[in-house]
Amino acid sequence: MDTLTRRSQIENLLKESNEPVTGSRLAEIFDVSRQVIVGDIAILRAKGIDIIATPQGYFVPGAGNDDIYTDVIISSHSCIEELEDELFTIVDNGGKVIDVIVDHSVYGEIRSGINVSSRREVENFVGKLKEKGAKPISSLTEGVHLHTIETKDSQTFDEIVKVLKEKGYLIE
Template identity: 40%
Template sequence: MSKEEKMVGEKRRDFLLKWLKDSNEPITGSQMASRASVSRQVIVGDMALLKAKDEPIISTSQGYVYFSQSQSDHMIERTIACFHLPKDTERELNLLVDHGVYVKNVIIDHPIYGEFTASLHISNRKEVERFIKDVGHSKASLLSELTDGIHLHTISAQSEDLLDEAEAALKEEGFLVNEA
């Protein structure tokens, strides 16, 4: 397809869905918009329509990801309670991914609005670096800043041992909430 040829409606969504399913990396809305010769806003609408059809598309800080159940079937999941200053976010995430852990999300319990969950989907240092850069460029606050550094992460790995080792590394750094 030539770059000038604009894809329309269902044909475009079918193309985007296949691209997401075939990709091993997140795809940004800008990349999709460029390939389909439409605006970024059209892509946002397309992703909403596909999600409404129960397609497991996840919006992450790195782009859109198609998350099939088979990817998570062999993973063991755990939720951990963390505390640190914003400047320590990169260190925390790198400790997790360096231990073979996938960081699914961040969760806070806001005193007024209740629970907020944001998808992260971070599994390596490159993704950590991209997330930290995106936070810096956007000048947005981290969710944990709304709760004075206290937050949860849903993490997963291929074994309990990997999760245990990652937690031990976080504890050594003082990043885990004490169970006093």
């Protein structure tokens, strides 16, 4: 299979998948190395395909489900306990946190996939931060960050926004 065909098939697979697909799985499907897949993903991103990389694998936000509502919030918190509470609030109210984005003064926009939709996934994510002694990416911008959130509809998103406002996490 030639390179252009493989990249096209990777794009289609990710757009049709309801779940993230690991680089190892893609490498197995296309009988290439994982490093070749990393390069293919970089080129697809450069072409404007919105591919998010998470510890669970690669995915295209909203792919595989036309009934998804997606929007972005601007938020701030000062410690890892507030980060955990913010994520719990989102998932407990029916949201899926796709990513975190910060606007760095030198590097510009930095985006990292989170892809959490349950308490267990939030606990695993925060646990990894604590285990590794890593700081959240929002520490680069004094806690200010954005999240892309997926919900089943705009009403669910609005309810999440309302609760986050009540808790003082949202920046308007």
